[in-house]
Amino acid sequence: MSTLWSDHVAGLIPYVPGEQARIPDLLKLNTNENPYGPSPKAIEAMQAALGDDLRLYPDYQALGLRQAIARRYRLQADQVFLGNGSDEILAHVFNALFLRGGRLLWLPDVTYSFYRTYCRFYDVPHRLIPLADDFSLRVSDYTQAVEQEPAGIIFANPNAPTGRALGLDAIAAIAKAHPDSAVVVDEAYVDFGAESAAALLREFPNLLVVHTLSKSRSLAGLRVGYALASSDLVAGLLRVKDSFNSYPLDRVALAGAQASIEDEAWFERTRHAVIDAREQLAQDLQALGFDVLPSQTNFLFARHRRQDAGEIAQGLRHQGILVRHFQAPRIEQYLRITVGTPEQCVRLCDTLKAVLSA
């Protein structure tokens, strides 16, 4: 620790991303990347953007991409906010919407761990609301009358790392119960089988939906995310973004992201391939003695009925396969396994067979 740091830095507990190991013939099923490549049209658009124009700053309003996203969801461009990955959007959300005079942010106890990192980073007071025993979110916990309204509510839908999804009725009930609180739904995985709350934006000006191009668009390396909300909420986020970095997306990313959003055929084909592989993998894991939670995502959250999760993860690692094991309360006996191609899933299951019988 350096004496030159600002006072708060020593106390930070940074988010720990999934391992990026350098192992020969590595099968990486630990960070929910998409096994299929990005749209070839996105690659082409990015190649075309690599030219003399790179001496110019990108459009700080990123209108082309915002309009393309707005068209897809039948919204206005001023209802779309962009970020360098959805993590950056979430950071701005915590800063712009959740510091409300000491009121508490509500969030589930088991969810994307970056939310608590941002709570600490921005000093957002919060209340963790336990998920039910089956890891479902109990809507009544979020709709009861309370003495002090929350500063905001955030949850991932489908949730990570559990994979479970809520329906739109549940999300509408939560947004309706707290009109003076921003309700943020992180839909990083929604395209793998859940319904997007974007359909509720007209009805609820306090609702904000966050998406990423890292998962269903297979562009984790490009770092592009977007949020959809009322123009009022977006204006607040823009004020924060323009006090931080006016150009979070470079020209290459803007070109690639727009082409990806516009390539509906590639999107449909690849997301369905992942969904099909997920269903097969869930069956195969069950046959190997795992209890598998229902998933609407590109990963499965599974617990072996007899063997320790940490030991299984280590055994797989020795064979060049990475899966995610969280040493966190309630979930330390679960593994989060990204769905790969059918061939990768077969390699995973064959290796698991050997690891489990070792």
Ligand SMILES: Cc1ncc(COP(=O)(O)O)c(C=O)c1O
């Ligand atoms: C629930 C959830 N939200 C957001 C993100 C961040 O995605 P990105 O910053 O790549 O857009 C992730 C990444 O794994 C995630 O699982």
